[in-house]
Amino acid sequence: MSRKPKVSFEQKLSAVKDYLEGRKTQRQLAKEYNVDHSSVRQWISNYQAMGESGLITSSKNTSYSQELKYTAVKEYLSGNASKLDICKKYKIRSTKQLSDWVLKYNGHERLKSSGSGGKPIMTKGRNTTLEERIEIVKYCLEHNRNYIETAEKYQVSYQQVRSWVIKYDKSGVDALIDRRGKRKSEDEFTEMDRLKAQNKLLEARNRWLEMENEVLKKLQEIEGGRY
Structure with a gap:
């Protein structure tokens, strides 16, 4: 039996127009229609991307x-x-x-299906050394950016792993240095240390890029009907 949507197409459209034309705020609309603020944001985003069709609740999953x-x-x-x-x-x-x-x-389904024998995903972070962060980023890159697996292996949080990898992608190995407070060991990170770490991470990143290219190539072959 199909579930009746809480908010109709007409109501969503009216809400979106009220917001875009400046009559009501997202918070006011969320309260009026008894939905989460995020739902209103999603209606607006869908309307801007797909027009009125983006507000239609379909009985079939979008492909x-x-x-x-x-x-x-x-x-x-x-x-x-x-x-x-x-x-x-x-x-x-x-x-x-x-x-x-x-x-x-990120392998969540595999971890979930492993049952009670699997390790829980950590939600709380922990303090780490610079050497640990470099090793964690290296492992994550070598394992196709699987943040969950990396977080489990090194007993840090998913958010920490993702943050370190993004920082490295944007600013290189220097971005992994924790500059909060005074950490003598990290302040003494020499140019030779930096070069060694950078080379180690570049090798891991290059291996990841090679895997990326192989996966994209395979996807293009599948979509093109050659497989």
């Missing part, structure tokens, strides 16, 4: 190509855009859908 899923997930993991921005760009109907793809990409 997305493997390449689109892969591209959207990688863009989110790179830290260059928010989930809502990515959904708008690729016409994905909900941030929850994107979140599901991210979890699948």
